[in-house]
Amino acid sequence: MPKRPIALELGMATYLAKKKLLQRKERFPFTLMLEPLELCNLACTGCGRIQEYKDVFHKRLTVEECLRVADECGAPIVNIPGGEPLIHKQIDEIVHGIIDQGRFVYLCTNGILMNKAFDRIEPSKRFAFVVHIDGMESVHDHAVDRRGVFKKATAHMREAIARGYRVCTNTTIFRGTPAEEYVELFTYLRDMGVEGCITSPGYDYESVTHDREQFLARTEAQALYAEVHERCDGLDIPFYNNPLFHEFLQGKRDYRCSAWSMPTYTVEGWRSPCYLLADKHVGSIRELFEDTDWENYGTDRDPRCANCLMHCGYEATTILDAMSSPKDLLALARG
Numbered sequence: 001m002p003k004r005p006i007a008l009e010l011g012m013a014t015y016l017a018k019k020k021l022l023q024r025k026e027r028f029p030f031t032l033m034l035e036p037l038e039l040c041n042l043a044c045t046g047c048g049r050i051q052e053y054k055d056v057f058h059k060r061l062t063v064e065e066c067l068r069v070a071d072e073c074g075a076p077i078v079n080i081p082g083g084e085p086l087i088h089k090q091i092d093e094i095v096h097g098i099i100d101q102g103r104f105v106y107l108c109t110n111g112i113l114m115n116k117a118f119d120r121i122e123p124s125k126r127f128a129f130v131v132h133i134d135g136m137e138s139v140h141d142h143a144v145d146r147r148g149v150f151k152k153a154t155a156h157m158r159e160a161i162a163r164g165y166r167v168c169t170n171t172t173i174f175r176g177t178p179a180e181e182y183v184e185l186f187t188y189l190r191d192m193g194v195e196g197c198i199t200s201p202g203y204d205y206e207s208v209t210h211d212r213e214q215f216l217a218r219t220e221a222q223a224l225y226a227e228v229h230e231r232c233d234g235l236d237i238p239f240y241n242n243p244l245f246h247e248f249l250q251g252k253r254d255y256r257c258s259a260w261s262m263p264t265y266t267v268e269g270w271r272s273p274c275y276l277l278a279d280k281h282v283g284s285i286r287e288l289f290e291d292t293d294w295e296n297y298g299t300d301r302d303p304r305c306a307n308c309l310m311h312c313g314y315e316a317t318t319i320l321d322a323m324s325s326p327k328d329l330l331a332l333a334r335g
């Protein structure tokens with residue numbers, strides 16, 4: 001089974017030690033979410049982005065802007081979602097420029113255009129595709145509202161793995177899909193040779209105006225995660241999120257939201273407060289960190305946060321809290 005590169009683990013550990021122990025920073029970016037465009041070639045039913053940014057589908061971040069933002073943020077990991085980032089004509093220059101800054105890039109894609117990237121972005125320890133796969137064929141094609149996408153995306157994933165690329169997946173868990181479906185999917189992805197399976201419950205975006213029944217309430221999501229994990233026990237599924245975060249997803253742990261840990265830059269600027277909510281967009285990361293009232297957000301603080309279990313809010317907290325608990329630190333290291 002492919003493993004996360006050691007250089008990535010060491011780079012992140014060094015960065016965390018520097019920020020937390022040496023510089024004594026209370027809040028700092030773990031991962032930059034960089035959205036070079038919001039246009040997509042799909043219209044998934046649970047997607048907030050394509051609703052929220054539909055008036056700015058024509059906008060693109062330039063290569064220079066992307067590199068400046070990655071530098072301004074300073075995080076060792078840059079996730080590039082969208083929209084569909086492979087639509088951006090200079091996506092290869094953006095990826096190469098960020099890698100040349102010494103960072104790790106995760107390019108999030110629906111997989112349809114992945115083959116077009118094979119000649120433009122070479123396999124590297126510092127680069128991974130993260131392919132959106134919400135279920136096996138019928139469930140996924142229903143989620144993305146187009147037949148044939150599962151076949152195309154998984155064919156491209158197999159080719160990418162054969163060519164030596166690192167390939168991860170991101171699965172949104174929706175109401176009405178039984179635990180068995182996810183166990184079958186994760187086993188299938190394990191056998192394909194993906195490096196890691198990332199999961200999150202569908203976030204109830206206000207901008208998604210139809211089919212809101214698909215989103216899970218917090219306790220429902222926790223129960224479904226607990227069942228999926230129980231059934232995956234012993235199957236050696238390469239879950240990518242850390243084990244403490246997986247316990248949080250199952251309702252076995254409680255954490256405060258760290259929305260600042262994954263700052264998000266879009267064609268409209270920095271989203272405040274987080275990847276999911278945009279009460280405003282601001283022009284600099286300094287403004288984002290200094291002018292956002294972080295205490296106002298999180299479960300029990302803002303009704304929009306009530307059902308949120310997303311890694312962009314909570315995975316950083318699992319790591320920061322573990323830094324003061326040898327037992328949790330050990331669990332993280334084992335994971």
Ligand code: SF4
Pocket residue numbers: 040041042043044046047048049050082083084109110132144
């Ligand atoms: S592929 Fe991603 S960005 Fe595109 S519509 Fe679906 S969820 Fe939204």
Ligand code: SF4
Pocket residue numbers: 257258259273274275276277297298299302304305308309310312313314
């Ligand atoms: S709880 Fe979720 S939606 Fe609310 S601020 Fe944190 S990450 Fe954003």
